[in-house]
Amino acid sequence: MGGICMTLPLKLTPAETALLDALEGATGWRAATRKALENRGLPNKRDEAWKWTDLRRLTGNITEAGTIAITGSREPDAKLPITHAPTDMLPRLAGALGGEARIYTLSEGESLSLEVTASVGVGHAIYVVEVPTGVSAQVRERLCVADGGFANIAVLYRIGEGASLDRIVTTGNCPGILAQSGGVDLGEGASLRQTTLTFGGKLVRLETHLAHPGTKADAVMDAVYLLAPNRHADLTTTAILTGPDGTLSQLTKGAVASHGHGVFQGKIHVEREAQRTDARMTHRALLLGDRAEVDAKPELEIYADDVQCAHGNALGAIDETALFYMRQRGLPEAQARAILIRSFLGEPLDRIRDPELRDLLIEDLTKGLEALS
Amino acid sequence: MPMLDISNLHASVDNGEKPILKGLDLSVPKGEVHAIMGPNGSGKSTLSYVLTGRDGYDVTEGKVSFEGEDIGDLEPEERAARGLYLSFQYPVEIPGVPTLTFIRESLNAQRKARGEEEVSAPDFMRLIREKAAILNVSMDMLKRPVNVGFSGGEKKRMEILQALVLEPRFLILDETDSGLDIDALKVVSDGVNALRSPDRAMLVITHYQRLLDYIAPDKVHVMSAGRIVASGGPELAKELEAEGYDKYVRAA
Numbered sequence: 031m032g033g034i035c036m037t038l039p040l041k042l043t044p045a046e047t048a049l050l051d052a053l054e055g056a057t058g059w060r061a062a063t064r065k066a067l068e069n070r071g072l073p074n075k076r077d078e079a080w081k082w083t084d085l086r087r088l089t090g091n092i093t094e095a096g097t098i099a100i101t102g103s104r105e106p107d108a109k110l111p112i113t114h115a116p117t118d119m120l121p122r123l124a125g126a127l128g129g130e131a132r133i134y135t136l137s138e139g140e141s142l143s144l145e146v147t148a149s150v151g152v153g154h155a156i157y158v159v160e161v162p163t164g165v166s167a168q169v170r171e172r173l174c175v176a177d178g179g180f181a182n183i184a185v186l187y188r189i190g191e192g193a194s195l196d197r198i199v200t201t202g203n204c205p206g207i208l209a210q211s212g213g214v215d216l217g218e219g220a221s222l223r224q225t226t227l228t229f230g231g232k233l234v235r236l237e238t239h240l241a242h243p244g245t246k247a248d249a250v251m252d253a254v255y256l257l258a259p260n261r262h263a264d265l266t267t268t269a270i271l272t273g274p275d276g277t278l279s280q281l282t283k284g285a286v287a288s289h290g291h292g293v294f295q296g297k298i299h300v301e302r303e304a305q306r307t308d309a310r311m312t313h314r315a316l317l318l319g320d321r322a323e324v325d326a327k328p329e330l331e332i333y334a335d336d337v338q339c340a341h342g343n344a345l346g347a348i349d350e351t352a353l354f355y356m357r358q359r360g361l362p363e364a365q366a367r368a369i370l371i372r373s374f375l376g377e378p379l380d381r382i383r384d385p386e387l388r389d390l391l392i393e394d395l396t397k398g399l400e401a402l403s
Numbered sequence: 404m405p406m407l408d409i410s411n412l413h414a415s416v417d418n419g420e421k422p423i424l425k426g427l428d429l430s431v432p433k434g435e436v437h438a439i440m441g442p443n444g445s446g447k448s449t450l451s452y453v454l455t456g457r458d459g460y461d462v463t464e465g466k467v468s469f470e471g472e473d474i475g476d477l478e479p480e481e482r483a484a485r486g487l488y489l490s491f492q493y494p495v496e497i498p499g500v501p502t503l504t505f506i507r508e509s510l511n512a513q514r515k516a517r518g519e520e521e522v523s524a525p526d527f528m529r530l531i532r533e534k535a536a537i538l539n540v541s542m543d544m545l546k547r548p549v550n551v552g553f554s555g556g557e558k559k560r561m562e563i564l565q566a567l568v569l570e571p572r573f574l575i576l577d578e579t580d581s582g583l584d585i586d587a588l589k590v591v592s593d594g595v596n597a598l599r600s601p602d603r604a605m606l607v608i609t610h611y612q613r614l615l616d617y618i619a620p621d622k623v624h625v626m627s628a629g630r631i632v633a634s635g636g637p638e639l640a641k642e643l644e645a646e647g648y649d650k651y652v653r654a655a
Binding site for chain 1: 483
C-alpha cells in the first residue's frame with residue numbers, strides 16, 4: 031500500500047493572520063506574497079535557512095500595527111513605490127507593506143546616518159542606498175526595536191563601478207524582534223567595507239546578500255555579536271561571485287552568555303567564471319557559560335578551479351590560564367574577563383577604516399561588556 | 404612571626420582526586436630569600452599556584468598565613484593586592500591587550516583594592532620608563548600585546564618588570580631561569596636583586612642551582628613528593644648540584 035500524501039493546512043499564528051488581513055485585496059505580486067504566506071507562514075525552523083531562528087514562533091502573538099521611524103542625517107532624495115517583487119518572504123512583505131521606498135543617493139565624501147526605531151507591534155520599512163560610480167561614502171545604520179515589537183526591514187545597496195562604501199550596522203541594547211534583509215549589488219572594481227555590531231534582542235536576524243562581480247571588486251563583511259542571557263542574534267550572509275579576480279573577506283566574532291543564542295550562517299558561492307577569486311570566511315565564538323548556545327554553518331560552494339578560498343569556524347571558552355594570570359596581577363575577575371572578551375571581539379572592529387567610526391563601535395562594545403558583567 | 408607561614412599543607416588537583424602537597428611546612432621571615440629545589444613532579448609549581456589561589460588547586464588540610472592572616476579563602480586578586488606576586492614559569496600571552504595598559508590597570512586595581520589613589524597616566528609613564536631601563540625593556544615592547552611574540556627571555560624580563568612596578572611584598576619566582584641564556588639570566592637576576600629589601604621576602608623555585616649563583620638565598624629547602632624533606636644554608640644547593648636529588652627522593 032502506498033503512503034498517503036496530503037498537505038495539512040498551516041495553522042496560522044495571530045501575527046500571520048494579521049499580516050494576511052493587511053494584504054487583503056492585494057493584486058499582482060502582493061497577492062502572490064499573500065498566498066505564499068498563507069501556505070508557508072513566516073520563516074521558521076522547518077526552513078533550512080531559518081532552522082536556528084524561529085521567527086514564526088517568536089512573533090506569534092504580535093498583531094497590532096507598529097511604526098518604524100527612520101531619522102536620517104538628511105532627507106531621502108526620493109520616495110518611490112515598489113514595483114519589483116523581492117524574492118524572499120520578508121523583503122517581499124516589507125515591499126508590500128512598508129510603503130514607498132526611501133532612496134538615498136550619496137555624494138562624494140558623504141557620511142549618511144540612519145536611525146531606525148521601531149515601536150511595539152509589527153512594522154515594515156524599505157530603503158535603498160545608491161553609491162554612484164566612483165563615489166566614496168559612509169553609511170551608519172542604527173537599529174532598535176522596542177519590547178513587543180517586530181520590525182521587518184528590507185535594504186538595498188547599489189554600489190556603482192569603482193565606488194567605495196563603508197557600511198556600519200549596529201543594533202543597540204534593544205529587546206524587540208528585528209529582521210533586516212540586506213541586498214548589496216557591488217559594481218566592477220567597487221569596494222565594500224561592512225561591519226556589523228549587535229547585542230541581539232528577543233530575536234535579531236541580520237542578512238546580507240552580496241552580488242559580487244569579481245573584476246577587482248573587494249568586499250569585507252565583518253561582524254561582532256555579544257549576547258546577554260535570553261538574547262538571540264543571527265548573522266546570515268550569502269555572497270555570489272560571478273566574475274574573475276574578486277576578493278572577499280569575512281570575519282565574524284561572537285561572545286555569548288548562558289541562555290544567549292548566537293547563529294552564524296555564511297555561504298560563499300563561486301561561479302565557474304569567477305577564476306582567481308580570493309575568498310576567506312572565519313567565524314569564532316566564545317561561550318561564556320555552560321548554557322550558552324552558538325550554531326554555525328559556514329559553506330563554500332566553488333565551481334571555478336583557480337581560486338583561493340578558505341573558511342574556519344571555532345568555538346571555545348575563556349582561557350582560564352590567562353584569566354588566572356590577570357587575576358594574579360590584581361585585576362578583579364569580572365574586569366579580567368571583560369578585558370579578555372573585549373580583546374577577542376575587538377579584532378573585526380579594529381579593521382574598520384575610519385578611525386572615528388572605529389572608536390564609536392569600540393565604545394559601544396565596551397558599554398555592552400559593562401552591561402554584561 | 405614569619406612573613407609567610409605554611410603548616411601541614413595538603414593540596415590536591417582534579418577535584419581532590421590527585422593529592423600533590425602532602426604535609427608541607429615552610430616559614431619565610433621578612434627580608435629573607437628562600438630557595439625551594441626539587442626534582443620534576445615534586446610539587447613545586449603546585450605550591451606556587453596554591454599560594455596564589457589558582458582555581459582547581461584545593462587545599463584539603465593545613466594552613467597558609469601571610470603576615471599573620473589566613474589567606475586560604477582569598478581570591479587570587481585579593482592575594483595580589485596584599486602583596487603576593489608570582490613570576491610565572493610560562494608567562495601567558497594575551498592578544499589584543501597592550502602590555503602598558505595591562506600593567507597600568509593591574510597596578511591601579513591593586514591600589515584601588517588597598518584603598519590607595521590610582522596612579523595618574525604621566526606618573527605611571529615615569530615609573531615604567533625608570534623600571535624598564537633596569538631590565539633593558541624598550542617602549543616598543545611595552546606597546547605590544549602582553550607576551551605575544553616575545554622570546555622566552557623577553558617574557559621573563561617582563562615578569563620581573565611587572566614586579567618592579569607592582570612592588571609586591573612577597574615574590575614567588577617559579578623556574579625563572581628556565582629558557583634563559585647567561586646574559587638574560589644576569590639581567591633578570593639584577594632585576595630580582597634590585598627588589599631585595601628588609602621589608603620583602605622571596606621564594607625562589609628552581610630545579611637547578613645555577614640561578615642561585617646570581618640570587619643568593621638565605622636558606623635552601625629540598626622538596627620531594629609534596630613535602631620539604633631537608634633544609635639548610637646555601638651550601639645545600641651546591642651539594643644538590645654535585646650529588647643530585649637521589650638521596651632525598653629515596654628519603655621521601
